[in-house]
Amino acid sequence: MTARPSALLDTLDAAHLALAPIRRRILAALVEPASAAGLAEQLDMPRQKIGYHLRALEDAGLVQLAGERKKRGFTERLFVAAERYVLDPALLQAAPPDPDAIEAQDRHAVDHLVSTASAMVRDVARMREAAAAQGARLLTLTVEADVAFATPADFDAFSNDVAEAVAVLARKYAAPSGRRYRLTAAAHPAVARPAPTRN
Template sequence: MTARPSALLDDLDTALLAMAPIRRRILAALVEPASAAGLAEQLDMPRQKIGHHLRALETAGLVRLAGERKKRGFTERLFVAAGQYVLDPALLQSPPAPDAVEAQDRHAADHLISTASAMVRDVARMRQAAEAEGARLLTLTVEADVSFATPADFDAFTEEVAEAVAALARKYSAASGRRYRLTAAAHPAVAKAALTRN
């Protein structure tokens, strides 16, 4: 199976192009490399219509050429879709107010959303670059569920986490080497019943 890199949708026109129903069907069908003729048969659509959409998807970088093959005297181009599409959350957000950015209230939900959005965008871009170089992007994800009996417990936990992160940052602060961004975040857990419904 052809390797399928990820793709970051950080342009509104490209995102809208990818979300069009017909093009979503084409992208879903391109899990394995296929030609326009093969897609036309698989999706029961005219070959010319598939070709039109494939050209648009290729121009936008949403599919890529996976190879060519000879068939009945013709050369067919084979396309494959990305393995995963990541929508840049910034496309759906209003720019934050300058004073809000400066304040960086660590208890503000808006700041958490903004930080998480930037993380999604930055990691997706770096993963694309690493895939293009045939390299692996080294990341770390740590998750845990905690419970607080009182708001005071939450405040105390917040201070302990902040102190622990600051201490680790001081310990691992080499003058040279690859810099990493560590983000510690906490939010109310989604109820299990809600997860089951979804």
């Protein structure tokens, strides 16, 4: 079994476990399956201490059993961690957002974009874990493009064009039954990227 590509930290307990320095070292080492004894040797730590932290990480679902193997007359359990962890943005909010207030916001409001992006991170991460547990594929779509606007009026016109295009697609793909999908179109200022180096 290979490492899970990502895992969601959606409780404060899980976040605290993953952020503790010793456990962060263990999680980083478990991108490839390893046993408590192997980790103890790799991290130069007592096996008993590694075992204690491994049990806590396993109970929290931050590592999973990757298999077992016979070694010197006993059975070793091999564990694997996710390659990366996604922190549920809702954990950092003082209170959950009011859905009615969010719907009433202007579509250009930064808070609306942040709230929508946070919900997407949480929901997709949870669905991905559920699909992986069932051995199923999670169908998603990501479309990205860079655009540039000479004036604020151009941005407003582009926003209207996108809204109209999405509305047309939503009407076209509105089957009375079947799996529902959430389409989110968002735009924000592009972050400057370093130019690629040439050999």
